[in-house]
Amino acid sequence: MARQTPLNPTVEQVTERIRQRSLGRRKLYEAHMAAQHKQGVHRGELSCGNLAHGFAGCDHPGDKDRLKLTNSANLAIVSSYNDMLSAHRPFESYPEIIKQAARGMGSTAQFAGGVPAMCDGVTQGMPGMELSLFSRDVIAMATAVALSHNMFDAVLYLGICDKIVPGLFIGAARFGHLPALFVPGGPMPSGLPNDEKARIRQLYAEGKAGREELLEAESNSYHSPGTCTFYGTANSNQLMMEMMGLHLPGASFVNPGTPLREALTRYAAEQAIRNTEQSGNYRPFYKQIDERAIVNAMIGLLASGGSTNHTLHLVAMAAAAGVTINWDDFTELSAVVPSMTRIYPNGSADVNHFQAAGGMSLLIRELLGAGLLHGDIPTVFGTDLTAYSQEPFLENGKLVWREGPTESLDRDVLRPVADPFAPTGGLVVLDGNLGRGVIKISAVKQANRVVEAPVRIFDDQNQVKAAFESGELDRDVVVVVRFQGPKANGMPELHKLTPFLGVLQDRGYKVALVTDGRMSGASGKVPAAIHVTPEAVDRGPLARLRDGDVVRLDAERGELTVHVDASEFAGRGIVDPNLERYHFGMGRELFGGFRHLAASAESGAGVFGGFEEEVLSRELEKIEQEDQ
Numbered sequence: 001m002a003r004q005t006p007l008n009p010t011v012e013q014v015t016e017r018i019r020q021r022s023l024g025r026r027k028l029y030e031a032h033m034a035a036q037h038k039q040g041v042h043r044g045e046l047s048c049g050n051l052a053h054g055f056a057g058c059d060h061p062g063d064k065d066r067l068k069l070t071n072s073a074n075l076a077i078v079s080s081y082n083d084m085l086s087a088h089r090p091f092e093s094y095p096e097i098i099k100q101a102a103r104g105m106g107s108t109a110q111f112a113g114g115v116p117a118m119c120d121g122v123t124q125g126m127p128g129m130e131l132s133l134f135s136r137d138v139i140a141m142a143t144a145v146a147l148s149h150n151m152f153d154a155v156l157y158l159g160i161c162d163k164i165v166p167g168l169f170i171g172a173a174r175f176g177h178l179p180a181l182f183v184p185g186g187p188m189p190s191g192l193p194n195d196e197k198a199r200i201r202q203l204y205a206e207g208k209a210g211r212e213e214l215l216e217a218e219s220n221s222y223h224s225p226g227t228c229t230f231y232g233t234a235n236s237n238q239l240m241m242e243m244m245g246l247h248l249p250g251a252s253f254v255n256p257g258t259p260l261r262e263a264l265t266r267y268a269a270e271q272a273i274r275n276t277e278q279s280g281n282y283r284p285f286y287k288q289i290d291e292r293a294i295v296n297a298m299i300g301l302l303a304s305g306g307s308t309n310h311t312l313h314l315v316a317m318a319a320a321a322g323v324t325i326n327w328d329d330f331t332e333l334s335a336v337v338p339s340m341t342r343i344y345p346n347g348s349a350d351v352n353h354f355q356a357a358g359g360m361s362l363l364i365r366e367l368l369g370a371g372l373l374h375g376d377i378p379t380v381f382g383t384d385l386t387a388y389s390q391e392p393f394l395e396n397g398k399l400v401w402r403e404g405p406t407e408s409l410d411r412d413v414l415r416p417v418a419d420p421f422a423p424t425g426g427l428v429v430l431d432g433n434l435g436r437g438v439i440k441i442s443a444v445k446q447a448n449r450v451v452e453a454p455v456r457i458f459d460d461q462n463q464v465k466a467a468f469e470s471g472e473l474d475r476d477v478v479v480v481v482r483f484q485g486p487k488a489n490g491m492p493e494l495h496k497l498t499p500f501l502g503v504l505q506d507r508g509y510k511v512a513l514v515t516d517g518r519m520s521g522a523s524g525k526v527p528a529a530i531h532v533t534p535e536a537v538d539r540g541p542l543a544r545l546r547d548g549d550v551v552r553l554d555a556e557r558g559e560l561t562v563h564v565d566a567s568e569f570a571g572r573g574i575v576d577p578n579l580e581r582y583h584f585g586m587g588r589e590l591f592g593g594f595r596h597l598a599a600s601a602e603s604g605a606g607v608f609g610g611f612e613e614e615v616l617s618r619e620l621e622k623i624e625q626e627d628q
Helices: 009-021 023-039 048-055 061-069 089-104 127-147 164-174 194-205 211-221 233-243 259-274 291-304 310-320 327-334 351-357 359-369 385-389 461-469 495-506 566-571 588-597 613-627
Strands: 074-079 108-114 154-158 180-183 390-395 398-403 427-432 435-440 450-458 477-481 511-515 528-533 550-554 559-562
Touching (some): 009 023, 009 327, 061 089, 074 127, 074 259, 154 164, 164 180, 164 310, 194 211, 233 291, 233 310, 233 359, 291 310, 291 327, 291 359, 327 435, 351 359, 359 385, 359 390, 385 390, 435 559, 450 461, 450 511, 461 477, 461 495, 477 550
Parallel strands (some): 427 559, 450 477, 477 511, 511 528
Antiparallel strands (some): 427 435, 435 528, 450 550
């Protein structure tokens, strides 16, 4: 197993700052979870009629008998399965595998509930995308509903894609007295090379390729069950879960439909039972996930050039576990965490190539060896994180773990800490008189990281395509797409703009995007200041911009500024567009309350309000009195 060297001073300082910042919130969280644990599982206290309802649906006699006795462990299965979306399709067979594994341990498993799973790839640029970010919080609530029957001793969370894993994590945190184990589905086998897919997309944007050619390329890229193979939010999710010790070692990127994938799923069920209170080795979520685990997730994202969406999601996830992080924490860690991978869109390789080059075991080994990870965190595997330098294998049909490679098998995809692709992480926080935002620079060439040009303002992403096709954007330009924040329209991704802006950049123009919306987790070669806060609908500075204002986006210095006299800029009226077109149709009217409650991007853009200081103090005082 890998050895942990002394912790990097910056990692240690940031972790301690987060711990101090979170003291009150974390104390309250732990008190709530301890109270839930003390209350216990209701299965043993339910009336006969209530308990009968809890197992009436079991079609296996042995399961009913065990649930009647109430002294064996009962696993909850919470799944994002559907058979339309490739990433979730593999989960269809998991419940039966898990139930069989539980019976083999003298225990039971029940499918507690399903959570919605939408695909940003299907809804990209469409009205449904405006439900995407809020689906995370719906998933968290659906998880709570699934577990509300309080029949369970541990939970297996089956999820993989963009909002699903963050939503499941938030739900798991609020049921943190239960042991939790996250079970991935794995990436589909590699299809059309990513460079070729990007080339066809750009040709289509220029009108040099037809729809049939584009559809053929896309079909050859996304071609079978499993997660998309580019390094977007879905695969960033898997990396984070492993960095926090919520996966089994090496589970993240094993392809679906393979014997090894099935063996890992079976073992996950067995390990969840080993982690229950009945086993005598109780490992609840709330004692496993603290500020150290959250920092590990941040470092993994930075080292791998992970999804910008996690500057929203990870903030909300941490908050659900009583930990407060912000974008400054990302910035400070990024300065000491090297860029170690090149996975599309940061390179041409996909996650299968990353896995073959050494994958998670080598990445974790290297980061531990450099003192950049907290190796002492508890994990679902029953060890600390140092065991995650191991990889799973089948030996005569039996699942075993062996030490992973000590050197990269493809240095074009994965490099050691001592010889990284870049000395710092791939994320920069931007600040200035236009607000705060984030930019992913790992795929942006050095020459394109500073752009100063007149702005062209849009209040809807579809307007950008029309302007591109008419030639209005054939110049140095900062494209501003505003009123795309969580309160305005649910903060959709604007990945549909990437081909158009990429064409302009390839024509030799200086081009950048500035928006209070999101880009895809696969943010690419065009510099994009995203998640800008305060958002325009909240009277943020973007609402004062006018066409022709000169904006400077400087990813090297972390600046986002407009060159307008401060008094003139402050005196401008606020543009107040008609947002009604975003609020009706495709179910968007059902999410009005979410838009109203949404927090800022830097606070996670969620609808679950944190405790105000006064309320927090009152709750803590009450807990301390009860303790006495």
